Amino acid sequence: MTRQAWLGFGFLAPATLFVVAFFLAPVVMTGFFAFTNMSTATGITGGTYRITEGVISRLAGSEDVPAPLIEALGQQQSVVDPTGLAALAQGDFDAAFVAELEEELGGRTFASQRELEGAIRDLDNRPRRVRDIKAAAELFERSVLNVDFATQADFAEAIQAYAGPVPDTAMTALARAAYTGWSMTTDNFSRLFNSPELGTVAVNTVFYIFATLTLFNTGFALVLAITTFYLPSRQASFFRTVWLLPRISPPVLYVLLWKWLAWDTGFLNAVLEPLGVAGRNWMFDSETSAWTFVILINGFVGASMGMIILSSAIRAIPQPILYASAVDGAGRLQQIRHIILPQLRWPLLFITSYQTLSLLTSFEYILLSTDGGPGSTTEVWALAAYHTALRNYAGNLQYGYGAAMALVLVVFGIAMSFVYLRLFNFKALVGRPRIEQ
Amino acid sequence: MDIRIENFTKRFDKTTVIEDLSLTVRDGEMMALLGPSGCGKSTTLFAICGVYTFDEGRLFFGERDVTGLASQKRNVGVVFQSFALYPHLTVAQNIGFPLKVRGESRAEIDRQVRSAAEMVRVPELLDRRPGQLSGGQQQRVALARALIRRPDVLLMDEPLANLDAKLRLDMRTEIRRLQQETGITAILVTHDQVEAMSMCDRIAIMREGRILQIAAPRDMYDRPDDTFVAGFLGNPPINFVETQVVDGHCRTQRDTVRVPLPERLIGLPAGAKLTLGVRPEFVQPSHHTRFTGRITFIESQGREDLFDLELEDGTVLRSIQSVGARVGVGDAVEWGISPHDVLFFDDAGQRL
Numbered sequence: 001m002t003r004q005a006w007l008g009f010g011f012l013a014p015a016t017l018f019v020v021a022f023f024l025a026p027v028v029m030t031g032f033f034a035f036t037n038m039s040t041a042t043g044i045t046g047g048t049y050r051i052t053e054g055v056i057s058r059l060a061g062s063e064d065v066p067a068p069l070i071e072a073l074g075q076q077q078s079v080v081d082p083t084g085l086a087a088l089a090q091g092d093f094d095a096a097f098v099a100e101l102e103e104e105l106g107g108r109t110f111a112s113q114r115e116l117e118g119a120i121r122d123l124d125n126r127p128r129r130v131r132d133i134k135a136a137a138e139l140f141e142r143s144v145l146n147v148d149f150a151t152q153a154d155f156a157e158a159i160q161a162y163a164g165p166v167p168d169t170a171m172t173a174l175a176r177a178a179y180t181g182w183s184m185t186t187d188n189f190s191r192l193f194n195s196p197e198l199g200t201v202a203v204n205t206v207f208y209i210f211a212t213l214t215l216f217n218t219g220f221a222l223v224l225a226i227t228t229f230y231l232p233s234r235q236a237s238f239f240r241t242v243w244l245l246p247r248i249s250p251p252v253l254y255v256l257l258w259k260w261l262a263w264d265t266g267f268l269n270a271v272l273e274p275l276g277v278a279g280r281n282w283m284f285d286s287e288t289s290a291w292t293f294v295i296l297i298n299g300f301v302g303a304s305m306g307m308i309i310l311s312s313a314i315r316a317i318p319q320p321i322l323y324a325s326a327v328d329g330a331g332r333l334q335q336i337r338h339i340i341l342p343q344l345r346w347p348l349l350f351i352t353s354y355q356t357l358s359l360l361t362s363f364e365y366i367l368l369s370t371d372g373g374p375g376s377t378t379e380v381w382a383l384a385a386y387h388t389a390l391r392n393y394a395g396n397l398q399y400g401y402g403a404a405m406a407l408v409l410v411v412f413g414i415a416m417s418f419v420y421l422r423l424f425n426f427k428a429l430v431g432r433p434r435i436e437q
Numbered sequence: 438m439d440i441r442i443e444n445f446t447k448r449f450d451k452t453t454v455i456e457d458l459s460l461t462v463r464d465g466e467m468m469a470l471l472g473p474s475g476c477g478k479s480t481t482l483f484a485i486c487g488v489y490t491f492d493e494g495r496l497f498f499g500e501r502d503v504t505g506l507a508s509q510k511r512n513v514g515v516v517f518q519s520f521a522l523y524p525h526l527t528v529a530q531n532i533g534f535p536l537k538v539r540g541e542s543r544a545e546i547d548r549q550v551r552s553a554a555e556m557v558r559v560p561e562l563l564d565r566r567p568g569q570l571s572g573g574q575q576q577r578v579a580l581a582r583a584l585i586r587r588p589d590v591l592l593m594d595e596p597l598a599n600l601d602a603k604l605r606l607d608m609r610t611e612i613r614r615l616q617q618e619t620g621i622t623a624i625l626v627t628h629d630q631v632e633a634m635s636m637c638d639r640i641a642i643m644r645e646g647r648i649l650q651i652a653a654p655r656d657m658y659d660r661p662d663d664t665f666v667a668g669f670l671g672n673p674p675i676n677f678v679e680t681q682v683v684d685g686h687c688r689t690q691r692d693t694v695r696v697p698l699p700e701r702l703i704g705l706p707a708g709a710k711l712t713l714g715v716r717p718e719f720v721q722p723s724h725h726t727r728f729t730g731r732i733t734f735i736e737s738q739g740r741e742d743l744f745d746l747e748l749e750d751g752t753v754l755r756s757i758q759s760v761g762a763r764v765g766v767g768d769a770v771e772w773g774i775s776p777h778d779v780l781f782f783d784d785a786g787q788r789l
């Protein structure tokens with residue numbers, strides 16, 4: 001490789017590292033987690049195989065595992081097996097009793113310890129004392145309930161020993177159900193696409209993006225850009241600075257101000273109460289008021305970028321063109337409609353695409369203000385993924401499911417990017433003449 | 438419709454760019470606003486079309502006072518220096534724009550756009566965009582747009598400055614033709630004296646925000662009011678010679694040139710300083726008032742030759758002659774000036 005090529009790599013290295021560490025690696029990890037059922041319950045390291053009441057109730061009605069087997073697993077049995085007999089022989093029991101028990105009851109299974117005790121009482125050489133009978137019967141008590149097995153082989157052996165031969169499919173299903181660690185699965189996605197709550201969240205997300213984008217990031221930005229264009233320059237720069245403040249103030253402080261505005265003893269109530277409006281926390285008062293705040297909070301931040309881009313696009317229009325339109329008889333509105341707006345098509349498209357993607361993935365302002373509430377009325381997709389995977393009140397953090405939600409966002413975002421890239425290229429191809437001269 | 442500017446003053450912040458300017462353009466006349474770059478020609482034009490406001494003074498179109506009227510209401514057609522076509526609109530939409538914003542029907546706009554395009558000879562370009570046109574084509578489109586709604590006045594700001602030399606000649610006649618065909622009152626802003634002289638009925642020559650002289654091109658050339666006007670008009674430029682009055686003549690310090698005073702100036706006191714203005718075409722081998730000098734430079738302009746000749750005292754006189762003189766650089770010659778065509782300026786530069 002030539003020196004220049006190495007030099008090129010050298011210059012690219014920091015950017016490459018950055019992309020790999022902060023973009024590719026998280027995406028790859030998210031992609032991986034999305035196909036696991038990791039959660040607080042499974043832990044993120046390995047697990048054991050254990051039949052619990054929960055596993056049994058989950059298996060009920062399963063096609064793979066026969067119902068009698070499931071029932072058996074849930075019970076405690078007494079089995080007169082060689083293990084038990086050996087233990088008995090070791091114990092402090094009469095040899096004749098041991099021999100008779102092996103002879104009469106060897107290999108039999110009893111549904112409960114009590115039944116076995118009854119059978120022992122019928123033996124000729126049974127111990128005298130009831131306590132000894134009980135002790136002998138205890139040695140044959142068998143159960144797989146709540147016993148940990150380190151490997152699937154141990155587990156299978158124990159089940160077979162307990163319940164007799166089990167078909168392979170049943171054993172696999174059983175092992176999967178009994179595993180307490182995480183495992184690879186595609187269940188997250190079927191769950192995700194069938195979840196009515198997530199349907200609502202998706203609708204919320206679309207509404208949130210559409211409303212913020214049209215009302216503020218483009219709409220209000222356009223109004224600001226055009227009005228400040230017609231203002232005297234000193235006033236114009238004052239207004240632009242004012243509208244830049246939400247963007248440059250720290251998010252926590254900014255949202256706190258909004259909360260102060262909205263809460264029970266806040267500014268809104270202080271103003272409205274004398275007018276006879278009952279006090280309330282406006283941010284959580286109703287679905288409408290919560291959305292209003294969420295959109296205002298995000299919109300005031302988002303409008304400034306559009307304002308700046310559109311302002312400079314308007315100022316890039318050569319003065320003579322605006323003069324020409326004035327002497328051609330175009331009033332201010334016609335000037336905006338026929339001269340300014342057509343020149344803003346490209347920047348508007350850019351803002352729309354950029355802001356769609358950024359609104360899709362950013363949720364910090366919602367998290368800090370309503371946190372998705374009241375209830376989950378303002379829960380958007382990115383926030384829901386965060387809640388599912390990293391913070392929720394139930395305490396069971398579902399890393400895998402949350403990652404699946406995040407992955408959907410990533411895939412959707414990439415797809416949108418391609419659509420927008422196509423749009424931009426398309427524009428370049430058509431070659432609408434840019435402002436010249 | 439005539440245009441009357443009365444005592445127009447324009448300031449940007451504290452700087453006065455135009456001071457107390459008055460000008461009347463007669464109905465159907467084409468007036469040139471001529472002057473060096475930065476003298477306030479465009480500012481005056483922008484004030485007439487309403488893009489700039491008057492700080493002082495009044496503006497009349499005919500009998501109507503339009504001083505306070507917005508440009509939208511003035512009914513002026515303007516061709517801007519950069520043409521200022523709308524880049525996102527087709528040629529047809531550009532030309533039709535003034536009618537469209539006035540709310541004319543589509544059929545009417547279409548009809549008029551077609552005839553305007555015929556008039557400026559671009560009917561085949563209607564579907565193109567400005568970015569796909571040459572400079573001359575853009576120029577024609579800008580003219581059509583300015584003329585389509587039959588404005589009361591037509592204003593053009595350096596319309597030929599962005600064109601190449603050949604095109605400039607074509608457009609010169611073209612613009613004059615259109616102006617005469619439509620009979621519109623027009624103002625042409627230019628820094629090029631040839632343009633002003635060849636295209637316009639009258640010229641208003643400006644310097645530093647004031648009008649120095651208003652006259653027909655020939656009159657202004659023959660009888661400039663002062664040295665600035667005399668120097669601004671004519672290519673190659675006029676020769677200035679510093680002289681003093683001595684008994685019925687004026688002569689240079691070392692008597693290298695001596696010109697008899699015309700009758701009207703006989704009364705001037707001896708020793709009065711005069712600046713002579715001698716156009717190069719009036720310095721010829723055959724003329725009466727003789728002087729000697731050495732040829733320092735010859736430039737051939739095809740049909741004519743241009744000579745620089747240096748007199749003994751270092752004064753340089755420029756002469757333009759039909760091809761044929763058999764002299765070379767370094768030759769000493771005795772040529773002459775035609776005394777009737779000499780212009781006399783006083784100490785302050787005013788013509789006497």
Ligand SMILES: Nc1ncnc2c1ncn2[C@@H]1O[C@H](COP(=O)(O)OP(=O)(O)O)[C@@H](O)[C@H]1O
Pocket residue numbers: 449454472473474475476477478479480481
């Ligand atoms: N918008 C403006 N603001 C401040 N000064 C200006 C402005 N327009 C023109 N000027 C000044 O006014 C003077 C005349 O300008 P202009 O009318 O464009 O000259 P011209 O067209 O004759 O070359 C120049 O000195 C120029 O710097």
Ligand SMILES: [Mg+2]
Pocket residue numbers: 475478479480594595
């Ligand atoms: Mg100018």
